Amino acid sequence: LIKQGEEPEVESVKRTNLASIPGATLKDYFELNAARRRTQAAFQQFWLQNRLDALLYPPAPTTATPLDEWSVITYTMLWNLLDYPAVIIPTGRVCDSDSADGIENATFGPHDEKNYSLCKSISPKS
Amino acid sequence: LTEIFFDKAIRRAEELDAEQASNPNVPLRPLHGLPISLKDSHKIPGYDSTVGLICFANKPETVYSPLAQLLLDQGAVLYCKTNVPQTMMTADSDNNVFGRTLNPANVNITAGGSSGGEGALIAMRGSVLGVGTDIAGSIRIPSVCNGIYGLRPSVGLVPDADNKDVVAPGTDGVAPVAGPMAISLRSCDLFMKAMNAAEAWKYDGSCLHLNRWDTRLKHTNLRIGIARNDGMYTPWPPVRRAMEEAATKLRASGIDLVELEMPDISEAVSTTYRMYSVDGCEVSTISQTAESIYTDTIRVYSGFDQAR
Numbered sequence: 001l002i003k004q005g006e007e008p009e010v011e012s013v014k015r016t017n018l019a020s021i022p023g024a025t026l027k028d029y030f031e032l033n034a035a036r037r038r039t040q041a042a043f044q045q046f047w048l049q050n051r052l053d054a055l056l057y058p059p060a061p062t063t064a065t066p067l068d069e070w071s072v073i074t075y076t077m078l079w080n081l082l083d084y085p086a087v088i089i090p091t092g093r094v095c096d097s098d099s100a101d102g103i104e105n106a107t108f109g110p111h112d113e114k115n116y117s118l119c120k121s122i123s124p125k126s
Numbered sequence: 127l128t129e130i131f132f133d134k135a136i137r138r139a140e141e142l143d144a145e146q147a148s149n150p151n152v153p154l155r156p157l158h159g160l161p162i163s164l165k166d167s168h169k170i171p172g173y174d175s176t177v178g179l180i181c182f183a184n185k186p187e188t189v190y191s192p193l194a195q196l197l198l199d200q201g202a203v204l205y206c207k208t209n210v211p212q213t214m215m216t217a218d219s220d221n222n223v224f225g226r227t228l229n230p231a232n233v234n235i236t237a238g239g240s241s242g243g244e245g246a247l248i249a250m251r252g253s254v255l256g257v258g259t260d261i262a263g264s265i266r267i268p269s270v271c272n273g274i275y276g277l278r279p280s281v282g283l284v285p286d287a288d289n290k291d292v293v294a295p296g297t298d299g300v301a302p303v304a305g306p307m308a309i310s311l312r313s314c315d316l317f318m319k320a321m322n323a324a325e326a327w328k329y330d331g332s333c334l335h336l337n338r339w340d341t342r343l344k345h346t347n348l349r350i351g352i353a354r355n356d357g358m359y360t361p362w363p364p365v366r367r368a369m370e371e372a373a374t375k376l377r378a379s380g381i382d383l384v385e386l387e388m389p390d391i392s393e394a395v396s397t398t399y400r401m402y403s404v405d406g407c408e409v410s411t412i413s414q415t416a417e418s419i420y421t422d423t424i425r426v427y428s429g430f431d432q433a434r
Contacts, residue, residue, distance in 0.1 A: 001179050001213075002179065005179055010218075011218070012216035013212050021403035021407070023408070028400075029299070035393060036299070039394040046388075054351070056352040056376070058369060060270055061356075064270070068236070071217075073217070075263075075356050081398045085280050086266060087276070088270055088276040090269070091371065098364035107360065108359060116359075
């Protein structure tokens with residue numbers, strides 16, 4: 001459709017680049033559905049074993065990022081895969097005391113460090 | 127805003143007033159007279175649904191999307207549609223048709239996406255209740271960026287049939303879902319109750335034949351888990367502060383709050399990314415050029431790389 005409109009991809013489409021993920025054969029697709037069931041079963045156990053009514057969880061590791069820099073959807077997409085309802089409850093704004101701290105706090109690898117370091121580039125405004 | 131039909135909305139509101147005046151004893155419909163904004167993917171006859179793609183420009187729709195029809199039947203007033211990213215599969219509502227939606231609180235940061243036009247409009251109170259859609263976070267991300275409420279319901283409660291989409295029909299492993307974005311939780315609840323009242327399955331055959339939306343508590347001694355991170359990305363300081371503040375308030379109110387570590391989600395993330403590209407994104411883009419684009423990017427994805 002982008003080609004049909006003879007238009008360039010916008011920056012965030014280039015960066016997200018879902019099209020680089022290969023398509024699935026029918027067999028692949030069955031395997032994806034089976035993997036989804038495994039995840040659903042694991043989270044059912046998580047829910048039942050902890051006797052949960054609800055889960056308080058960040059919707060993202062970030063607040064609003066600089067333009068075209070939002071890349072992390074692991075926090076939200078999980079609930080799409082599981083098909084659990086999820087609601088965003090606002091808690092206020094970033095304030096001056098929320099200043100970025102050291103990169104050593106990002107302990108999950110290079111992708112985490114990169115995303116964590118973006119925090120330096122947002123400055124609270126009144 | 128992508129499509130603006132205020133004149134039509136005012137006429138509609140006047141008709142609703144007249145309807146009420148002529149039948150003062152008839153109960154009002156659940157959304158009587160309530161203005162509701164819609165993400166651009168919802169169809170309104172006479173207006174485009176470009177979803178940020180030039181190839182769909184100047185091709186007005188001829189029918190209402192089932193959800194738009196449902197809202198009208200419940201008494202709502204539709205008055206505008208709102209911006210999305212090119213392809214609707216990014217978190218920045220930027221495209222070559224309408225340009226970029228800016229964050230009203232700070233133009234240097236993103237308004238989020240894909241329901242970013244809704245997020246910004248509601249943040250400015252240009253709408254008090256809008257409709258977004260969400261397949262990966264497209265209701266929730268702009269809600270985060272704009273400080274508003276946003277609900278991603280489970281699939282099958284809110285009609286999402288026949289909205290404009292860019293994925294090949296029939297590929298939905300992880301299905302998109304429509305849901306409310308609003309300035310209060312009460313408004314989200316009102317929207318969902320309207321789905322019950324309208325019997326959503328009459329508008330979208332894939333909706334459940336159940337009135338499943340029920341927010342009454344089944345017991346009062348609530349037990350709520352709290353997980354501070356997903357094991358892949360560390361929350362920034364303001365996110366950690368907000369979580370701590372919420373935890374403190376919940377504990378103070380007598381909630382049984384239990385600290386938890388999330389199960390390993392790496393397989394789930396990889397599965398979900400692959401579900402989004404079951405057709406190799408051939409409909410939305412041109413896969414041949416994708417590799418060269420990828421080498422230009424500097425972003426490192428975990429999970430995403432696994433999916434590739």
